[in-house]
Structures are given as structure tokens and as C-alpha cells.
Amino acid sequence: MSKYLFIESRDPFETNDVRDCYHLIKDLSDSGHDVVLFLVQNGVFAARKKCKNSELDELLKKENIHVYADDYSIDERGINKESVYSQINVTGMDTLVDFTMEDGRKPIWH
Amino acid sequence: MSSLNVLIMDPPYESANTATVFRMIDSTLRKGHDVTVFAYEGAAALSFKPQKGHPNPVKGTSEEEEKHPLSKDFVEGLFATARENGREFKWINCGLCVDERGVGDWVEGPVRGGPQHFVEAFNNCDKTLVIATR
Numbered sequence: 025m026s027k028y029l030f031i032e033s034r035d036p037f038e039t040n041d042v043r044d045c046y047h048l049i050k051d052l053s054d055s056g057h058d059v060v061l062f063l064v065q066n067g068v069f070a071a072r073k074k075c076k077n078s079e080l081d082e083l084l085k086k087e088n089i090h091v092y093a094d095d096y097s098i099d100e101r102g103i104n105k106e107s108v109y110s111q112i113n114v115t116g117m118d119t120l121v122d123f124t125m126e127d128g129r130k131p132i133w134h
Numbered sequence: 135m136s137s138l139n140v141l142i143m144d145p146p147y148e149s150a151n152t153a154t155v156f157r158m159i160d161s162t163l164r165k166g167h168d169v170t171v172f173a174y175e176g177a178a179a180l181s182f183k184p185q186k187g188h189p190n191p192v193k194g195t196s197e198e199e200e201k202h203p204l205s206k207d208f209v210e211g212l213f214a215t216a217r218e219n220g221r222e223f224k225w226i227n228c229g230l231c232v233d234e235r236g237v238g239d240w241v242e243g244p245v246r247g248g249p250q251h252f253v254e255a256f257n258n259c260d261k262t263l264v265i266a267t268r
Contacts, residue, residue: 033151034268065150096157117161124158124261125136125167133265 027058027129031120034134035066036077042067045134046079053086060123063112064094068101071108084111092119137168137222139259141252143267145176146205151265152180156208159223163215168222170259172252173244175267178231180205181240206241213243226251 030049036042049059061083063071070080071093083089091112098105098114105114113119124131140159144151159169173180187202189195209225216223226247232238238246256262 031263033154064154094154097154117157118165121158121161121165121167124263125138125162125165131261131263133263 025056025058026052027060027126028052029060029062029123029126029129029131031062031064031131031133032067032070033065035069036079037069038066041134042070043079046083049083049089050079050086053083053089057088059089060129061089061091062094062120062123063092064097064120066097066101068093068097068103071098071112071114072103073107073109084109094120135166135168136260137170137258138162139170139172139252139255139262141172141174141262141264142177142180143175143265146180146182146185148176149267152177152205155265156205156212159212160215163212163219163221163223166219166221168259169212169216170224170226170255172226172228172247172255173231174228174249174252175231176235178227179235179237181209181225181227181244182206182237183239183241209243210241224255226255 032045034042049061052059070077084091093112093114095114095116108114123129142155162169183206185204185206187197189197190200213223225244227244229246229248
């Protein structure tokens with residue numbers, strides 16, 4: 025079992041590349057790997073409960089996928105933290121650094 | 135303590151990637167890790183010393199009131215943070231990218247290098263993060 029960190033900086037409605045990234049994360053999860061998905065920049069738009077995004081919904085149901093959203097990016101975009109999926113932890117840059125530097129976890133920026 | 139190697143490519147004032155990577159490097163240094171940055175392509179201009187702030191005629195603010203953030207100041211700030219926290223911080227500007235853009239006059243701290251230095255850092259650092267342009 026490997027550990028991955030995906031840093032998703034893009035809005036899923038900006039490019040279909042984001043959905044491809046979500047699919048890769050799901051495939052890794054289905055193969056038994058532990059995955060952290062950290063949303064930053066426009067990537068945090070997907071964190072809103074009202075956002076129709078079935079691919080992210082699927083990821084949130086998986087036990088070995090942990091989803092976080094950058095608080096700075098959330099605030100910058102005027103997103104109310106109450107409107108974020110309860111399964112998504114809104115946190116700061118220190119958390120992202122902890123995951124990046126975690127022994128054995130592979131960081132990937134998208 | 136571990137070390138992080140980061141490759142960045144976005145030029146100043148172009149992408150939110152720049153602010154995020156500055157925040158990330160700052161936090162990494164404060165947490166006690168060493169950092170090497172390889173500034174490739176447009177990112178070679180991030181440390182360009184002649185960058186200047188400007189007034190904002192739309193808002194009617196002067197240069198002083200506007201306090202326009204300059205990427206060269208953030209680069210200098212990261213060196214200061216590394217010193218304060220006793221960490222090793224390297225900023226390598228791609229030499230060919232610098233020459234192409236005429237941005238060789240940079241703030242104190244960065245050094246000139248080439249892709250071989252990125253490979254060297256890749257081999258020596260615990261983690262590597264590549265932040266490509268879109």
C-alpha cells in the first residue's frame with residue numbers, strides 16, 4: 025500500500041483534467057492505496073455542497089481518501105465554511121506541508 | 135528534519151500558483167525543513183530586482199497606498215525566514231531562462247544554475263514537487 029498526496033489547484037468546471045485526476049484518485053483508492061486530496065486555489069470551488077460534482081461525491085464516500093481544503097483559498101473566494109461538505113476538512117498550509125513531508129507519501133501537484 | 139525540492143515555472147503576476155508556493159515554502163521552512171527551489175522558465179523573473187510597485191488609478195491610490203506585492207520581496211522574505219529558523223534555503227534560477235528574459239539582476243540570495251541542479255536536488259532531497267504551468 026502506497027500513500028499519495030494530490031494537490032488539486034483547478035476548478036473542475038474549468039477543465040476536464042480535474043475529473044481525470046479524481047478518476048485516478050478513485051482508481052488508486054480501489055487498489056488499496058491511501059490518498060489525500062488537498063484542494064487549493066480554484067480547486068476549492070468543488071468543496072461547496074451545492075456544487076454538482078458527482079466525481080467528488082464518489083471520493084468523499086471512500087474510507088481511504090481524505091479530502092482537505094485550503095482555508096486561505098476558501099476565504100479569498102468568499103466561500104462560507106458552513107457551505108463546505110462536512111467530510112472536507114478546511115485547514116491551513118501547515119497541514120499541506122505535513123502531508124507533503126510525511127514519510128513515504130508521494131506529492132503530486134495538479 | 136527533511137528537505138523539499140520544488141520546481142516552479144509560472145512568471146510573476148500570472149498565476150495563483152505563485153502565491154501558493156510562496157506560502158508553502160514559508161510554512162516548510164518554519165516547520166524546520168530545508169528547501170531547494172528551481173525557478174524555471176518564467177519563474178526565473180520572480181527574483182528580478184528592478185520590479186517596482188505602482189499607483190492604482192482605478193482606485194485612486196498612490197504607489198505607497200497601493201502597496202503592490204512584488205515577488206522579489208517574497209523571495210527575499212523566504213531567505214530571511216530560512217535564516218531566522220536556521221534552515222538551508224536554495225533558490226536556483228535557470229540560467230538560460232534568465233538570459234532569454236534579461237532578468238539576471240536579482241535580489242540577494244538566488245544563484246544561477248541549470249537543469250542538472252534540479253536533478254541533483256531531486257536525488258538529494260526527501261521530496262520533490264513539480265508545479266508546472268497550465
